[in-house]
Amino acid sequence: MKESNDTILKAFRGEETDYTPVWFMRQAGRSQPEYRKLKEKYSLFEITHQPELCAYVTRLPVEQYGVDAAILYKDIMSPLPAIGVDVEIKKGIGPIIHNPVKNRADIAKLGTIEPEVDVPYVFDTIRLLTREQLSVPLIGFSGAPFTLASYMIEGGPSKNYNKTKSLMYSDPEAWFMLMDKLADMTITYVRSQIAAGARAIQIFDSWVGALNETDYRAFIKPVMERIFNELQPEGVPLILFGVGARHLAGQWDDLPIDVLGLDWRMSITEAREMGITKPLQGNLDPSILLADWSVIEERTKQILDEGRQHPAHIFNLGHGVTPDISPETLKRLTHLIHDYSK
Incomplete structure (x- = not known):
């Protein structure tokens, strides 16, 4: 099926659009009653292993809210078992790694991914959605090396990333060895998503904000440049987001990306005043969606006003939808964004 609404692709490319397009991070699942019912029976990994079910969860917010893109329902952990990472998603905690990376020997043991062999259900889901079910573009995604490494080294979620930084500072050679392995996996995995039909890709470097700018430039930026340089020839918009x-x-802004995703800590105006000219995505604080509608409306219009001063803005939240946000609020918000920006 050729999508009948390609507005978001135009915005990703920096073109003028008739209205501001919108999608929400974690729009698939979380707060939807249909999804919660499924989760009583299936785990996240069990849903992603069943293409029909996974496609249903992915397209549900498009049908319910009227958003301008779908994002594939899966987790940034999805490709890691293929390279030898023993990961479990625990309810209320997040990813737990049962064989954390501690040293160079552990890194050397990590394998490579053959996407269509190791995670074929991901691409079966993409093909099902893009050929038969969606009228809007599908966004694929992957975790970035630092964020994936942080889980692999810490053994799960962390507040301070002490073990991760310790490996980075104490053994740079091992660190870059790990970054290269994760970059290779990311590039291969993303290429396969694009080949299957993903029309844009978001790279989540969710936790890289834990580093200062100097360390980012030294330890992370080279691997991100390699990832994006190798993915650019694929010809789909590339988005980078972190918290x-x-x-x-x-x-x-220096990286060869097409779209820069903002969380709520930096306004669109601030980003433009810094000299960033790339299309921007964001950036309503998800917590605001628990406030009165008058507050939601005021803050949303403010972001839209800032975004429409430049041709390329894609509305999103500054982080993912939380389980306590009402689906009805997201539907109402989508209509507000479309109507007001028109």
């Missing part, structure tokens, strides 16, 4: 990373916005 708490406003101090890295200038470094990100």
